Amino acid sequence: MSLSFQDLILTLHHYWGAQGCVILQPYDMEMGAGTFHPATVLRSLGPDPWCAAYVQPCRRPTDGRYGENPNRLGHYYQYQVVLKPSPDDLQQLYLGSLTEIGIDPLKHDIRFVEDDWESPTLGAWGLGWEVWCDGMEVTQFTYFQQVGGFECRPVTGELTYGLERLAMYIQGVDNVFDLKFNDAGVSYGDVFLENEREMSTYNFEVADTEALFDLFRKAAAECERCLEAKLPIPAYEQAIKASHLFNTLQARGVISVAERQAYIGRVRDLAKAACGAWLGRAA
Amino acid sequence: MADFLLELLSEEIPARMQAKARNELARLFAECAAAAGLETGAIDVHSTPRRLVLIAHDVAEQTEAAREEIKGPRASAPSQALDGFLRKTGLSREQIEDRDGVLFAVVERPGRAADDVIAEAVKRVVAEFAWPKSMRWGSGSLRWVRPLQGIVAMLGEEIVPVEIGGICSGATTVGHRFHHPGPITIGGAADYAEKLRACHVIVDQNERERLIREGAAAAATEAGLTLLEDEGLVVENAGLTEWPVPLLGRFDPEFLDVPREVIVLTMRTNQKDFACTNDEGLLAPAFVCVANVSATDGGAAIGQGNARVLAARLADARFFWEQDLKVPLEEQAKKLDGIVFHEKLGTVADKVERVAKLARWLVEEGIVKGADADQVERAARLAKADLVTGMVGEFPELQGVIGGYLADAQGEPKAVADAIRDHYRPVGQGEQAPAAAVTVAVALADKLDSLVGFFQFGEKPTGSKDPFALRRAALGILSIIIDNELRVSMRDLITKAAHAGGANAGRDIATFLIERLKVQQREAGIRHDMIDAVVAVETGGDNVRMVLRVQALQSFVETGDGADLLVAYKRAANILKKEDWVGPQVMSSAEEQGIPQTGEEDPLVLVEEPGLKEAIAEMASGHAGADLPQEKALIGALDAAEPKASAAVEAEDFTGAMAALASLRKPIDAFFDHVTVNDPDSAKRERRLNLLMRFRDAVNCVADFSKIEG
Numbered sequence: 001m002s003l004s005f006q007d008l009i010l011t012l013h014h015y016w017g018a019q020g021c022v023i024l025q026p027y028d029m030e031m032g033a034g035t036f037h038p039a040t041v042l043r044s045l046g047p048d049p050w051c052a053a054y055v056q057p058c059r060r061p062t063d064g065r066y067g068e069n070p071n072r073l074g075h076y077y078q079y080q081v082v083l084k085p086s087p088d089d090l091q092q093l094y095l096g097s098l099t100e101i102g103i104d105p106l107k108h109d110i111r112f113v114e115d116d117w118e119s120p121t122l123g124a125w126g127l128g129w130e131v132w133c134d135g136m137e138v139t140q141f142t143y144f145q146q147v148g149g150f151e152c153r154p155v156t157g158e159l160t161y162g163l164e165r166l167a168m169y170i171q172g173v174d175n176v177f178d179l180k181f182n183d184a185g186v187s188y189g190d191v192f193l194e195n196e197r198e199m200s201t202y203n204f205e206v207a208d209t210e211a212l213f214d215l216f217r218k219a220a221a222e223c224e225r226c227l228e229a230k231l232p233i234p235a236y237e238q239a240i241k242a243s244h245l246f247n248t249l250q251a252r253g254v255i256s257v258a259e260r261q262a263y264i265g266r267v268r269d270l271a272k273a274a275c276g277a278w279l280g281r282a283a
Numbered sequence: 284m285a286d287f288l289l290e291l292l293s294e295e296i297p298a299r300m301q302a303k304a305r306n307e308l309a310r311l312f313a314e315c316a317a318a319a320g321l322e323t324g325a326i327d328v329h330s331t332p333r334r335l336v337l338i339a340h341d342v343a344e345q346t347e348a349a350r351e352e353i354k355g356p357r358a359s360a361p362s363q364a365l366d367g368f369l370r371k372t373g374l375s376r377e378q379i380e381d382r383d384g385v386l387f388a389v390v391e392r393p394g395r396a397a398d399d400v401i402a403e404a405v406k407r408v409v410a411e412f413a414w415p416k417s418m419r420w421g422s423g424s425l426r427w428v429r430p431l432q433g434i435v436a437m438l439g440e441e442i443v444p445v446e447i448g449g450i451c452s453g454a455t456t457v458g459h460r461f462h463h464p465g466p467i468t469i470g471g472a473a474d475y476a477e478k479l480r481a482c483h484v485i486v487d488q489n490e491r492e493r494l495i496r497e498g499a500a501a502a503a504t505e506a507g508l509t510l511l512e513d514e515g516l517v518v519e520n521a522g523l524t525e526w527p528v529p530l531l532g533r534f535d536p537e538f539l540d541v542p543r544e545v546i547v548l549t550m551r552t553n554q555k556d557f558a559c560t561n562d563e564g565l566l567a568p569a570f571v572c573v574a575n576v577s578a579t580d581g582g583a584a585i586g587q588g589n590a591r592v593l594a595a596r597l598a599d600a601r602f603f604w605e606q607d608l609k610v611p612l613e614e615q616a617k618k619l620d621g622i623v624f625h626e627k628l629g630t631v632a633d634k635v636e637r638v639a640k641l642a643r644w645l646v647e648e649g650i651v652k653g654a655d656a657d658q659v660e661r662a663a664r665l666a667k668a669d670l671v672t673g674m675v676g677e678f679p680e681l682q683g684v685i686g687g688y689l690a691d692a693q694g695e696p697k698a699v700a701d702a703i704r705d706h707y708r709p710v711g712q713g714e715q716a717p718a719a720a721v722t723v724a725v726a727l728a729d730k731l732d733s734l735v736g737f738f739q740f741g742e743k744p745t746g747s748k749d750p751f752a753l754r755r756a757a758l759g760i761l762s763i764i765i766d767n768e769l770r771v772s773m774r775d776l777i778t779k780a781a782h783a784g785g786a787n788a789g790r791d792i793a794t795f796l797i798e799r800l801k802v803q804q805r806e807a808g809i810r811h812d813m814i815d816a817v818v819a820v821e822t823g824g825d826n827v828r829m830v831l832r833v834q835a836l837q838s839f840v841e842t843g844d845g846a847d848l849l850v851a852y853k854r855a856a857n858i859l860k861k862e863d864w865v866g867p868q869v870m871s872s873a874e875e876q877g878i879p880q881t882g883e884e885d886p887l888v889l890v891e892e893p894g895l896k897e898a899i900a901e902m903a904s905g906h907a908g909a910d911l912p913q914e915k916a917l918i919g920a921l922d923a924a925e926p927k928a929s930a931a932v933e934a935e936d937f938t939g940a941m942a943a944l945a946s947l948r949k950p951i952d953a954f955f956d957h958v959t960v961n962d963p964d965s966a967k968r969e970r971r972l973n974l975l976m977r978f979r980d981a982v983n984c985v986a987d988f989s990k991i992e993g
Contacts, residue, residue, distance in 0.1 A: 087421070105460075106579050111524075111575055113523065114299070135593070136591075155418075
């Protein structure tokens with residue numbers, strides 16, 4: 001029997017825990033990708049070794065489809081693994097995790113297809129691949145080169161599994177809401193369908209844009225106050241907050257193409273400053 | 284003599300980089316070997332997703348010993364000179380020879396063993412390798428395209444010891460990632476490829492490409508279909524697999540409602556799948572993917588998995604397509620005022636407005652014939668509307684194509700839909716220019732608007748930078764005009780296409796177009812100097828006329844008569860230049876009289892005195908007092924040829940004009956053979972110089988032969 005959604009997570013936890021990773025719980029803030037978690041961004045900077053694995057809920061307001069699209073969600077989960085310095089057998093370790101969750105590499109076609117990663121809002125980039133399983137992208141595999149505008153030395157290896165997609169593949173399901181969440185008859189739709197509907201309505205139609213703009217300004221200002229107080233972690237949290245507010249404003253369609261770059265630049269400056277402060281403290 | 288094998292094993296190298304990497308590997312290694320004086324035979328290079336391989340055949344055992352003598356300062360030179368010489372040669376004073384008061388250093392370079400040279404070469408290759416993008420990994424500082432994992436370096440059967448970034452060379456590598464993950468020991472260059480083949484790795488990319496090409500075609504044939512050939516996909520898949528296995532899969536025929544281009548592109552870009560067609564050449568609901576494994580279930584799970592992923596992709600594409608179908612292009616076009624075309628050239632809506640007017644004008648002026656002006660304007664107004672569709676948002680390369688499909692589905696006339704689809708054409712050099720009248724008008728107007736506008740606002744291409752693809756636009760303009768024989772002066776087009784508020788860039792644009800014309804005509808074997816010779820006498824900028832004239836000129840110059848005439852012309856022109864001869868010496872030069880000289884005025888226009896005009900004209904003709912038969916013969920030939928040539932030029936019978944010139948060849952040769960131009964008699968000299976000038980000018984009426992090389 002194929003793994004349920006929750007068993008998929010538990011299996012990965014068990015596997016990466018056995019590899020020496022710290023198994024963290026999700027960060028309690030809204031963010032667009034598991035990479036934003038301080039356990040990835042801040043810990044990838046500086047000389048200290050670090051290995052962690054965690055699930056991170058990701059919110060991408062513009063991807064919401066009111067629960068009507070079988071493949072797209074405004075809220076979904078990523079499984080994130082970071083290993084620093086990246087071990088020489090990182091690909092082997094990763095492939096081991098696929099076998100663990102039931103993907104037989106002699107029955108399926110696993111490939112590493114070039115895909116370089118860049119996050120303009122984090123001032124970060126790296127080289128790597130998207131990993132394909134029978135033509136489907138199941139993981140983003142990246143060697144970080146820069147984060148927050150700073151060189152990564154040593155280099156962090158980052159694995160980001162798209163949990164829903166992977167589960168759909170393993171369970172042979174064509175609609176994300178049909179995924180079995182557990183083995184006791186609860187589906188992904190039972191847990192999240194109503195959430196998708198309401199959050200899509202909120203993000204696209206209801207969210208108070210004036211208030212959001214105001215919150216963006218306040219988060220930016222708060223970030224700068226924290227930087228002055230030499231508190232890189234709270235400063236970085238405010239940058240995450242600003243980033244999510246920007247994403248929500250985009251979903252509401254109130255940021256023009258011309259303004260978009262300016263907002264991204266603002267968030268990047270905040271994130272970079274927080275990273276710089278973090279590095280300064282470590283030095 | 285032994286063969287050298289180098290394998291650089293790494294994590295997966297991007298497919299698109301492998302071809303260049305092979306060349307780079309061969310180049311760098313050959314360079315290092317040559318620099319060290321190590322002789323090798325042929326060098327073969329191969330790549331797989333995980334390895335770069337070099338085999339150098341017949342490597343010499345060592346480099347030749349060399350002896351070099353370096354001459355130094357005189358023995359009596361100051362000591363600083365001696366010190367400098369010792370530093371330069373690395374020798375001590377005792378090792379320096381004194382030969383008759385001059386110092387000599389004799390440097391002996393013993394032969395170096397091949398493995399020593401090779402070890403150094405491998406280090407240099409890795410250090411200097413130029414990847415489009417490279418990276419660091421782990422705690423090291425070595426850079427490679429992806430983490431480097433192993434080095435096999437063997438000369439004959441011996442390991443060449445090298446250490447790079449903590450990786451030591453050896454004789455072991457690994458096989459296929461899943462079929463044979465354990466270590467394999469290589470005996471040398473001779474058994475490398477076969478050992479790997481036994482471990483499910485085909486080292487040679489050409490062999491993998493062939494397997495994919497043939498295997499994919501066979502998979503389609505087996506299903507009663509035909510593979511849509513795509514060499515780019517063959518190469519890409521060969522760069523993604525060490526053990527390629529083409530597999531056929533199917534998708535729901537329902538998706539075939541979506542435009543064919545969209546389906547093919549979805550399969551190609553997102554999944555790297557080949558498309559198939561049926562007996563009638565129509566797209567079939569099937570695909571061929573290339574797996575990197577001989578699956579234990581024969582590929583059933585892989586085929587199913589790929590089919591599911593493709594179905595999700597096609598569902599997305601169909602969603603966009605259905606959404607786009609619901610919105611009339613006319614409605615979409617209204618959104619174009621929200622897209623900036625260029626900060627100085629306004630929005631796309633502004634561009635559409637200009638293009639619509641210009642395209643309509645092209646028809647109303649009779650420049651583009653056979654098009655309905657209203658249809659042209661309609662097509663121009665809808666041509667850019669697909670830029671705001673979901674489909675083009677997903678696949679920008681389908682701009683135009685999607686608009687054409689939507690226009691057709693939404694009931695626009697075929698001519699309009701075709702014009703929307705094809706108005707970006709011709710895209711590449713050598714691509715046929717559109718021929719349908721409505722399309723011609725819109726395509727020409729669109730490109731003219733961009734070319735003229737960008738030049739007017741100072742955004743012309745410089746060096747290798749051409750961010751707005753203006754060279755392509757210019758070539759497109761020329762192809763459209765020449766292929767469709769549009770009779771229009773370039774000057775009028777540029778003037779009409781000018782943007783309000785922009786600088787006057789007419790001259791720059793005209794020069795740029797002439798340069799592009801040379802590039803374009805070079806393909807057709809036309810020499811650039813022929814174009815210069817014609818441009819000098821064609822002021823109207825009618826490209827069709829210009830090309831006809833250039834073709835006739837080149838054909839003529841390539842005949843014996845033409846070549847001889849060119850020699851005579853150059854001789855005449857040289858004499859005139861040497862003598863500084865500017866024509867009949869009746870009055871002081873026009874320049875001294877303050878008359879502006881543009882080169883086009885009739886020199887006789889200001890001569891008022893009755894009778895004088897005729898006298899000067901006669902002097903210029905050379906008739907007056909001609910005494911030698913060769914002079915008279917040339918005069919007679921010119922009298923006959925001049926009106927023929929000008930009438931032929933007028934009638935665009937350029938071959939006729941060249942034939943008229945050809946009639947001058949014999950008389951001018953005879954003239955040069957028998958007549959002394961610089962006669963002591965100044966009247967004769969003057970008369971003969973005038974005659975040569977008449978000859979030169981007669982030739983120049985057809986083409987400026989002074990611009991012709993050789």
